[in-house]
Amino acid sequence: DLPQLAKLKFELLNRSGHLHYEYDSARMDDVAGARRFKRWIEQRRNVFVSGQAPVGLDPPKGVLLLGVQGCGKSMLAKATAAGFGVPLLRLDFGTLYDKFHGETEKNLRAALSSAEQLEPCVLWIDEIEKGLAGDGGDSDGGVSRRVLGYLLTWMAERKSRVFLVATANQIDALPPELLRKGRFDEIFFVDLPNAEAREQLLRLHLKKRQLDPVRFDLDGLVAASEGFSGAEIEQAIVSALYSAHAANTPLNDFTLRGELKHTRPLSVLMAEQVQTLREWAAQRTVPAD
Numbered sequence: 001d002l003p004q005l006a007k008l009k010f011e012l013l014n015r016s017g018h019l020h021y022e023y024d025s026a027r028m029d030d031v032a033g034a035r036r037f038k039r040w041i042e043q044r045r046n047v048f049v050s051g052q053a054p055v056g057l058d059p060p061k062g063v064l065l066l067g068v069q070g071c072g073k074s075m076l077a078k079a080t081a082a083g084f085g086v087p088l089l090r091l092d093f094g095t096l097y098d099k100f101h102g103e104t105e106k107n108l109r110a111a112l113s114s115a116e117q118l119e120p121c122v123l124w125i126d127e128i129e130k131g132l133a134g135d136g137g138d139s140d141g142g143v144s145r146r147v148l149g150y151l152l153t154w155m156a157e158r159k160s161r162v163f164l165v166a167t168a169n170q171i172d173a174l175p176p177e178l179l180r181k182g183r184f185d186e187i188f189f190v191d192l193p194n195a196e197a198r199e200q201l202l203r204l205h206l207k208k209r210q211l212d213p214v215r216f217d218l219d220g221l222v223a224a225s226e227g228f229s230g231a232e233i234e235q236a237i238v239s240a241l242y243s244a245h246a247a248n249t250p251l252n253d254f255t256l257r258g259e260l261k262h263t264r265p266l267s268v269l270m271a272e273q274v275q276t277l278r279e280w281a282a283q284r285t286v287p288a289d
Helices: 002-013 035-050 073-084 103-117 143-157 195-208 218-224 230-246 253-261 271-282
Strands: 019-021 062-067 088-091 121-125 162-168 186-190
Touching (some): 019 103, 035 073, 035 186, 062 073, 062 271, 073 088, 073 121, 073 162, 088 103, 103 143, 103 162, 195 218, 218 253, 230 253
Parallel strands (some): 062 186, 088 121, 121 162
Antiparallel strands (some): 019 088
16 A cells, blocks of 8 residues: 555645656666676665664665666656655756746755655756756856756755655766765766666566566577667567568567667667766776676
8 A cells, every 4th residue: 555655745845846756767677787786776875764863873864877878767767766766756857947036946955855755766867968057158048057056056955865866978068066976875876787787677677568578599699689779679679570560570589680680789889988888987987887
């Protein structure tokens, strides 16, 4: 009954309307790889849920998930709530902005206040770089700068059990103040899946579509999917299923490898940008896997 009670509590307290209750959360087992991140969450679960940190330990506050598009940052954000066993709320920055002076900041305060009334919970801000100006300019009358200032203050001073998970694709679009040590407990980098993670992804997505992974040459498919993100592997399976359906034949290795061969992954289409991001993250973040 607890999930239903959390849902009803959310509907009563979310007067701001800028938070979304995520009903379709993911389990940690639904995420391939990310072993280091999963262990990090598991180590902090009891402290966060109980609200009683041992002497010398600060309660966990939040993480920033940086990485290549389609590599599972949103899935990890959803799985974090499941890992803690608490509700997941998503803050939509796009709905906060208002043309009237002061209303945007008021909307943010109301949304964060609603989240605090629902503690313990995970607050997810997806693609946070799109909601915060990274140049510090006044092109919007200083609204983005004031929003950033209030968010940073809330992150530093809150006492509530609201665990913040922010995801980002473009590190150069994020304001430097957000990346300073202490804003987040940790910054994790979600890279392109390695061979082991790609095999897990293939198994997960085949089973999801009621296909037996044993019937496929997983080693060959893993090799053929080098450089693919998790989303691209899933889409290749979907496309191969459509091809098999059109030909009125069961899905087989030949069809699936054909889809992988004819797909140009993001790591090829935007090779320079992906490589730049990976090089930046190599010395500044913690690998999620």
